[in-house]
Amino acid sequence: MILRALDLKSQIFLAITLIVAALVPVLNLYVPESSAFHVSSFAVALFGKYLTYALLAISVDLIWGFCGILSLGHGAFFALGGYAMGMHLMREIGDRGVYANPLLPDFMVFLNWKELPWFWHGFDMFWFACLMVVLVPGALAFVFGWFAFRSRVTGVYFSIITQAMTYALLLAFFRNDMGFGGNNGLTDFKDVLGYDLQSDTTRAGLFALSALALAGGFLICRLVVTSRLGKVLVSIRDAESRTRFLGYRVEGYKLFVFTLSAMLAGVAGALYVPQVGIINPGEFSPANSIEIVIWVAVGGRGLLVGAVVGAIIVNAAKTLLTGWVPEIWLFALGAIFIFVTLFLPKGVLGGLSAFVDLIGAKTKSKSEAKGPSSTAPQLAE
Amino acid sequence: MTVSTADTMLYLNGVSVAFDGFKAINELSLVLEEGEMRAVVGPNGAGKTTMMDIITGKTRPDKGEVIFAGNVDLTKHDEAGIARMGVGRKFQKPTVFETHTVEDNLLLSLKGSRGVFDLLFARRTKAEQARIDELLDLIRLGDRRSEKAAALSHGQKQWLEIGMLLAQDPKVLLVDEPAAGMTDAETMQTAELLRQVAGEHTVMVVEHDMDFVRALGVKVTVLHEGSVLAEGSLDHVSSNPKVIDVYLGR
Numbered sequence: 288m289i290l291r292a293l294d295l296k297s298q299i300f301l302a303i304t305l306i307v308a309a310l311v312p313v314l315n316l317y318v319p320e321s322s323a324f325h326v327s328s329f330a331v332a333l334f335g336k337y338l339t340y341a342l343l344a345i346s347v348d349l350i351w352g353f354c355g356i357l358s359l360g361h362g363a364f365f366a367l368g369g370y371a372m373g374m375h376l377m378r379e380i381g382d383r384g385v386y387a388n389p390l391l392p393d394f395m396v397f398l399n400w401k402e403l404p405w406f407w408h409g410f411d412m413f414w415f416a417c418l419m420v421v422l423v424p425g426a427l428a429f430v431f432g433w434f435a436f437r438s439r440v441t442g443v444y445f446s447i448i449t450q451a452m453t454y455a456l457l458l459a460f461f462r463n464d465m466g467f468g469g470n471n472g473l474t475d476f477k478d479v480l481g482y483d484l485q486s487d488t489t490r491a492g493l494f495a496l497s498a499l500a501l502a503g504g505f506l507i508c509r510l511v512v513t514s515r516l517g518k519v520l521v522s523i524r525d526a527e528s529r530t531r532f533l534g535y536r537v538e539g540y541k542l543f544v545f546t547l548s549a550m551l552a553g554v555a556g557a558l559y560v561p562q563v564g565i566i567n568p569g570e571f572s573p574a575n576s577i578e579i580v581i582w583v584a585v586g587g588r589g590l591l592v593g594a595v596v597g598a599i600i601v602n603a604a605k606t607l608l609t610g611w612v613p614e615i616w617l618f619a620l621g622a623i624f625i626f627v628t629l630f631l632p633k634g635v636l637g638g639l640s641a642f643v644d645l646i647g648a649k650t651k652s653k654s655e656a657k658g659p660s661s662t663a664p665q666l667a668e
Numbered sequence: 669m670t671v672s673t674a675d676t677m678l679y680l681n682g683v684s685v686a687f688d689g690f691k692a693i694n695e696l697s698l699v700l701e702e703g704e705m706r707a708v709v710g711p712n713g714a715g716k717t718t719m720m721d722i723i724t725g726k727t728r729p730d731k732g733e734v735i736f737a738g739n740v741d742l743t744k745h746d747e748a749g750i751a752r753m754g755v756g757r758k759f760q761k762p763t764v765f766e767t768h769t770v771e772d773n774l775l776l777s778l779k780g781s782r783g784v785f786d787l788l789f790a791r792r793t794k795a796e797q798a799r800i801d802e803l804l805d806l807i808r809l810g811d812r813r814s815e816k817a818a819a820l821s822h823g824q825k826q827w828l829e830i831g832m833l834l835a836q837d838p839k840v841l842l843v844d845e846p847a848a849g850m851t852d853a854e855t856m857q858t859a860e861l862l863r864q865v866a867g868e869h870t871v872m873v874v875e876h877d878m879d880f881v882r883a884l885g886v887k888v889t890v891l892h893e894g895s896v897l898a899e900g901s902l903d904h905v906s907s908n909p910k911v912i913d914v915y916l917g918r
Contacts (some may be wrong), residue, residue: 515785518776522765529763532724533836534751534778543784 472567587634
C-alpha cells in the first residue's frame with residue numbers, strides 16, 4: 288500500500304523534504320556565519336513558516352483537488368490548531384508573565400478573572416494540547432460537514448457557508464469574554480517543553496518538525512488518494528450523482544476527507560504558532576482562507592506537490608513584495624491569480640509537467656519518424 | 669390493477685408527484701415481472717425521467733407505493749441504498765468517470781463493500797479482475813481498458829455505462845435513452861447488448877427511437893402526462909388511436 292502511494296515523483300518530493308529537514312538546521316547551527324553555506328536564523332524562521340503553509344495547502348488540495356469540495360474557510364481549522372497550541376504555550380509561561388500569576392495568563396488577570404475557564408484546563412499538559420490540535424478542528428469539521436453534506440450543500444453554496452463559518456469564528460474570538468485573549472490573541476510565549484522559543488536550536492528544531500509534518504501529511508494524503516477510496520473521491524468530484532447511483536453514500540466520503548483535511552490544517556496551525564510567536568483572531572479572517580485556495584490554484588490542484596509549490600511561491604512573493612512596496616501586494620496577488628487562471632489553468636506544476644510531456648512527445652515522435660503522436664498531452668479534462 | 673405477486677420485480681401503484689402544482693406523474697401504475705424487458709415510450713414531458721427518479725430514490729412521490737422484489741418499499745430509501753439493493757440506472761447523457769480508466773470505472777461499479785475504511789484498504793482481488801475482464805468482453809471495450817474514459821466515443825461511453833450497471837449485478841436495470849446520439853450500427857449493437865442481459869435482469873428501457881424499440885421486440889408502455897396511456901406490443905399500441913393522437917398531434 289505504501290509502495291503504491293509512492294511513485295517516482297512522490298519519492299523525489301519526500302526525499303527533498305527530508306533532506307531539507309536535516310540540512311537546513313545543520314547549515315544554520317553548525318556552519319559559521321562567515322560561510323556562504325550558512326542559513327540565517329531569520330531564513331529558518333521564515334521557511335519554517337512556509338512549510339506550515341505548505342501543509343495547510345496540501346490539506347486544502349486533498350478536498351478541493353481530489354473531491355471537488357472548495358472550502359473557503361480552511362483558515363479556521365488552521366487557526367483552531369494554532370489556538371490549541373497557543374493555549375499550551377500560554378500555560379507554560381506560568382508565573383513569568385507580567386502579572387506573575389502562576390495559573391492565569393496575563394490577559395485574564397488584566398480582565399480581573401479569578402479563575403481559569405473550564406476549557407483552559409488540561410492545556411498545561413503538552414500531550415493534551417497536541418490531542419486538541421487535531422480533535423478540535425476535526426470535531427468542528429465533522430459537525431459542520433455532517434450537516435452540510437447530509438443536506439447536499441455543494442459547490443458555491445458550500446464555499447459561502449465555509450466563509451460564514453470562519454467569519455463567525457473571527458467575530459467570536461475577537462470578544463474578550465470568549466477567553467482567548469480577544470483582539471490581541473495569545474502571545475509572549477516563552478518556551479515549549481522547556482526549550483526557549485527564542486533560541487536558534489529550538490527554531491531549527493521547529494523547522495525540522497514542520498518539514499517532517501509536511502512529509503507525513505503528504506504521505507497520508509498520498510495513501511488516501513491512491514487507494515480505492517481516492518478513486519471514489521475523484522468519482523464524486525467528476526460525477527457525483529453517478530457515484531450515488533452506484534451505491535456510494537457520497538456524504539460519508541466527503542465527511543471523512545473533510546475531517547481528515549481539517550485535522551491536517553490544525554497540525555499546520557499548531558506548528559505555525561510557536562514559530563511566529565503569536566496567534567490572534569486575524570487568522571480567522573475570510574481573506575486568509577481565500578488566499579490558501581489561491582496558493583493551491585497557483586501551484587496546480589489535484590497534485591499535492593503543486594499545493595506545496597504554490598504555497599511557497601506565493602508566500603515568497605508576498606515576503607519580497609511586502610518588504611519592498613507593501614501597498615501593491617494585494618494587486619500583485621490578484622495579478623498572479625489572473626495570470627495563472629488564464630495561462631496556466633493547471634497551475635505552475637501542472638503546466639510544467641504538461642510542458643515536459645510535450646517536449647518528451649516531440650522528441651519521441653521525431654525519433655519515431657513522423658509517426659502519429661498518440662502521447663500528445665490531453666487537453667480535455 | 670394487477671396486485672403484487674412473488675415474481676413481480678417492480679410494482680408501482682397510484683404514484684403521483686407534483687412540482688409547483690404541475691403533475692409530472694399522475695396516478696401511475698406499472699408492473700414489471702422478474703426477467704422481463706419493457707420499453708417505455710412517450711412524448712417529451714410525459715414523465716419518463718421523473719418515473720425513474722422516483723424508482724431510484726431521487727424524487728419522493730407525493731403519494732402511491734413503489735414496491736421492489738415483492739416486499740421492499742423503495743420510497744423509504746435513498747439513492748445509494750436503492751442502488752445497493754440492486755436497482756441500476758443509466759442516465760440519458762452518458763455519465764462515466766472521465767478521468768478514470770475504463771477498467772477503474774468498472775472496478776468502482778462492482779458489487780461489494782462501500783464502507784469508507786474498507787475502501788481505504790481495498791485491494792483488487794482475482795475475482796474482481798475476472799469479473800472486470802468478463803464485462804469488458806461483453807461491452808466490447810477490452811482493447812481500451814487502460815485508456816481514460818474521456819477518450820471513448822459517445823457510443824462507447826454508453827456501453828461503458830451499461831457495463832458499470834451490470835457490474836453492480838442489479839436485479840433491475842433502468843436505462844434512459846441508450847440509443848440517443850448513436851449511429852445506426854451502434855443502435856443495433858446496443859439493442860443486441862440489452863437483449864443479451866435481459867432474462868438474467870429485469871430491464872426497463874426508456875426510448876424515443878421507434879426503430880430501436882422495434883429492435884428490442886418487447887412489451888411497450890406508452891406514458892402520457894404522467895400516466896399510462898396504453899400497454900402491449902409495439903404494433904398493438906401504435907395502432908391505438910389515443911397513442912396516434914398524442915404522437916401525431918391533436
